[in-house]
Amino acid sequence: MSRMIFVNLPVTDLAVSMNFYKAIGFENNPDFTDDTAACMVLSETLNVMLLTHAKWRTFTDRPIPPATSSEVLLALSCDSREAVDTMNNLAAENGGTKDINPPQDYGWMYSHSLADPDGHVWEAMWMDPTGIPERG
Structure with missing residues (x-):
């Protein structure tokens, strides 16, 4: 069985965030979407759960970091440099x-870092494994 990952992200405006993720290639799974959360699917193993701040607080009382901070950088592989x-x-x-x-x-590896509307950091990256330099 393939393991799945659900990346949970607090968002300020659910509709804006859903539109952002749709634009960069995610699809919405309406089975796990309501007015407090949206499941955005990139592949059969990678899902992003966009959670309103109120919904987020039902999971943890830890503070939501400001958009100017980086709590994690998530790399997404792409098919090409383009x-x-x-x-x-x-x-x-x-x-x-x-x-x-x-x-x-x-x-042999190419990447650009980007942030979603709430400042969550993603790195779009492409890599040609045949070009990885040999370690000596």
Whole structure:
């Protein structure tokens, strides 16, 4: 059985966040969506749960970090360098921020970091495993 991951993220505006994630390639699963939460699916094993602040607080009383902090950086693999650029640009066009960190280009690996409307950090990345330098 494949293991699944559900990344839970507190969001300020559920509709804005849902639109952002749809724009960068996620699909909504209406079975796990209501006016307090939305399940956004990237693959059969990766789901992002967008939770209103009120819903988030039913899971933990730990403080929600401000949008200017980085509690985690989540890397998403893309099929090509062009797909990395597309995701980064779509983020900026849909309420997020592109290039929150300098882009990285190692030839065999290429990435851009972006943030969703609430400041959650994602890294769109492409890698050619055949180009990984040998360790010596």
